[in-house]
Every structure is written in structure tokens, then in C-alpha cells.
Amino acid sequence: MYTNDVLEILGETIKPGQSAEVSFNVAKLHTRTPVDVPIIIERSKKPGPTILFTAGIHGDEINGVEIVRQLISKGINKPKIGTTICIPVLNIFGFINMERAFPDGRDLNRVFPGMKNGSLASRVAYELIQEVVPHADFIVDFHTGGAFRFNAPQIRIERGSEDDDVMAEIFGAPFILYSQNLNKSFRNACNKLGKPILLYEGGKSFDLDNTVTNTGVNGAKRIMNHFGMLRRQFKVSExxxxxxxxxxxxxxxxxxxxxxxxxxxxxxxxxxxxDIGNITDPYGKFNHFVKSKHAGYIININQSPIVYQGDALFHISTEVLK
Known part of the structure; x- marks a missing residue:
């Protein structure tokens, strides 16, 4: 049963029916300039669940940032009941520098649940897990493919949870990819805390793609609609x-x-x-046709124009549930 208590988060108090932008004080730059991560919170006067939307765990994954930005700019995040918490850019350092990792070289998505006195990335992970995640009843975390590898829009969950299956289907991405939770990832940390989470993957780094962002926004709307949180003016597409x-x-x-x-x-x-691709040389003397070794769906394509022997070119499904 959901209550309509006052929300105490990061030292701020937000009452039912209020909107707030809370500063997640990460650290300071080497110039002593403070760096804050804005957290946008919208609360209905009516009790309901709290959904946390996160993006930008990797600073170069812009599609996820755009999805959460649209949820805010269009007012989708203003719930009919309950509360939404939106964090468009978790790795603000990476986003500023257009880099995947933190300035300490660490991948934020490999240091959860973090340590209070650990590395910079570890401290951010710790604060997120301690101060924000406990308030969430459901989490959607938006990601993209790394480097030149372009992911088809997909939801990633572990196999074996009927509730996760239901929510992944409600989100409505073209693919659901069953994958184990990686050690020290945000998804793994949330699952250990009993917080249901969907991980959305779509597109590639340093890129904005309309299909990827539209799929993400529509999926978020379907999730909110499922919980009775989506306001009437927003339509839910099949x-x-x-x-x-x-x-x-x-x-x-x-x-x-x-x-x-x-x-x-x-x-x-x-x-x-x-035949699904070809590799050539600059001199017109070599042309190798890349052939599929499996029957399945192409869920990732390497879009780099230059590849080396052993580079991943295509991610192809080999088994699907009927």
C-alpha cells in the first residue's frame, strides 16, 4: 500500500503535490568548481508508486540522456499519482568531457554499491544507492552501445523473474535480451536491494537516434501508464x-x-x-563477404568503417522463446 508521506531525499523535503530540483553534490573539479547532478522530482497529491528514471551512467551515452530529458521537457514525468525521480546524467564528469568513464578512469557501472570513502566513482555509486534508490519502487535505467556498436532497442533482464518478464513486455521494446547481472553493476545492486529494474539499451555512443529515443520515451510512458501514473493528455501507443x-x-x-x-x-x-557485410582493403584488391554463422536476429551492428581481425561485427540471436 502506497503512502503519501513527505519525501526526505539528499537533505531536502518534498511534500505531496510539489515539484523540486535537488542537487546531488558529486564533488568538485580540480579548479574547485562544484559539480552537482540535478535530480528532478515530481510528486502528485495522490499516493502511488515512485519510479526512478536514470541515464548517463556512462558519459558518452547520449541517447539515454535525451530520453529522460524528453520525459521532463514534455511533462510526462509529472505523475497523476505517486512520484517520479529523474536523473538525466549520472556521470556528469564523463558527460562534460564526452568520455565513458570517470576522471579516475573507473567505469561507474562496475563499482556498485560503492564505498563512502572509496574512489570518486565509488563514492557517487554509494550516494546513489544510499540516498536515492531506497525511495524507488521501480527503476528504468537507460543505456546505449559502446563505441561504434549500435544496439537495436532492447530491454535486458535476468531470466527467471515472472514480474520482470511482465514489465519488460509492457515497456514494449522490439527485443528482450536475457542476460545475467554483471557483478558490481547498477542493475545487480538494485536487484540485491529488491528493487525491480529494467535496463534499456539502444543506439551507440556519441549519437542521437530518433528511433532509439522514441522507443525509450514510449516505453517509459507505458510503464507509467501501467502503474496508473500517466496523465490523460499523454497517449500510449501499442x-x-x-x-x-x-x-x-x-x-x-x-x-x-x-x-x-x-x-x-x-x-x-x-x-x-x-551475406551480411563485407570487408575490403583501400586498394581494391581484397573483398571478403561476411556471412552469418547463425540463424537469428541482428541485435547489434558495428558501424565503425575500419575494423581489425577479431573485432565484434554483429551480435546475433541464437535462441529465442516462442
Whole structure:
């Protein structure tokens, strides 16, 4: 049963029906300039669940930042009941410098639950877990593919939780990828605390893609609608196609170094032996056709124009739930 108590978060008090921007004081730059992470909180006067939307754990993953930005700018985050907490950029240092990691070289998504007196990244993780996550009843964390690897919009959850399955289907991304929680990841830390979480992946670093961001925003609206939090003026669309549930997948790696170009589209289904790309040299003397080793769906494509032998080119599903 949800209550309508006063929300005490990061030293601030937010009453039902109030809006607030709370400063998550991370640290200071080497110039002594303070760096704050804004946390946007919207509360209804009516009791209900609290949903936490997070993005920017990696500073170069801009699509997730854009999704949460749109939730705020369009007023979607103002709930009919309950509370929303939006953190568009968790790794503000990486976002400022357009880098994935923190200035200490650590990946924020590999240091949870963090330590009060640990590294900079570890301290941020600790504050998030101690001060923000306990208030959440449900969490959606937005990510993108690293480097040039472009992910098809997908929800990642561990297999075995019926509740997670239901919520992932409600979100409505084209793919659900069952994957184990990585040690010291945000998702793993939340699960250990009993906080249900969906991890959304879509697009690639240093990039904004309309399909990826629209899928994320629509998914967030469906989640809010499920909890009775979405206001009437916002419409909930049905997913364009039935979600594909992937239980096993495999990376297809380059056999040769050279100039690379994919010849299939993201999200399509391929058969064994299909030509899906080619690797050439700059001199017009070499042309290697990349063929699929598996029958399945293309859920990630390396969009780098230059690849080296052994580089991951395609992520292809090998087993799906029917």
C-alpha cells in the first residue's frame, strides 16, 4: 500500500503535490568548481508508486540522456499519482568531457554499491544507492552501445523473474535480451536491494537516434501508464511489432582487418550463410563477404568503417522463446 508521506531525499523535503530540483553534490573539479547532478522530482497529491528514471551512467551515452530529458521537457514525468525521480546524467564528469568513464578512469557501472570513502566513482555509486534508490519502487535505467556498436532497442533482464518478464513486455521494446547481472553493476545492486529494474539499451555512443529515443520515451510512458501514473493528455501507443525474447546470442567477429560495411539492417532476421557485410582493403584488391554463422536476429551492428581481425561485427540471436 502506497503512502503519501513527505519525501526526505539528499537533505531536502518534498511534500505531496510539489515539484523540486535537488542537487546531488558529486564533488568538485580540480579548479574547485562544484559539480552537482540535478535530480528532478515530481510528486502528485495522490499516493502511488515512485519510479526512478536514470541515464548517463556512462558519459558518452547520449541517447539515454535525451530520453529522460524528453520525459521532463514534455511533462510526462509529472505523475497523476505517486512520484517520479529523474536523473538525466549520472556521470556528469564523463558527460562534460564526452568520455565513458570517470576522471579516475573507473567505469561507474562496475563499482556498485560503492564505498563512502572509496574512489570518486565509488563514492557517487554509494550516494546513489544510499540516498536515492531506497525511495524507488521501480527503476528504468537507460543505456546505449559502446563505441561504434549500435544496439537495436532492447530491454535486458535476468531470466527467471515472472514480474520482470511482465514489465519488460509492457515497456514494449522490439527485443528482450536475457542476460545475467554483471557483478558490481547498477542493475545487480538494485536487484540485491529488491528493487525491480529494467535496463534499456539502444543506439551507440556519441549519437542521437530518433528511433532509439522514441522507443525509450514510449516505453517509459507505458510503464507509467501501467502503474496508473500517466496523465490523460499523454497517449500510449501499442508496440509496432511483437517483442522477440532472446535467450542466447553470439558475436560474429572479423576474420580480416580492413574497411567494413554492413549490408543488412539492424533488427532483421537472417539465415545461416546469408551475406551480411563485407570487408575490403583501400586498394581494391581484397573483398571478403561476411556471412552469418547463425540463424537469428541482428541485435547489434558495428558501424565503425575500419575494423581489425577479431573485432565484434554483429551480435546475433541464437535462441529465442516462442
Amino acid at each position: 508496440p509496432k511489432k511483437e517483442c522477440v525474447k532472446i535467450t542466447e546470442s553470439s558475436w560474429l567477429r572479423a576474420k580480416h582487418s580492413g574497411m567494413f560495411k554492413a549490408t543488412v539492417k539492424l533488427g532483421v532476421e537472417v539465415k545461416v550463410g546469408d
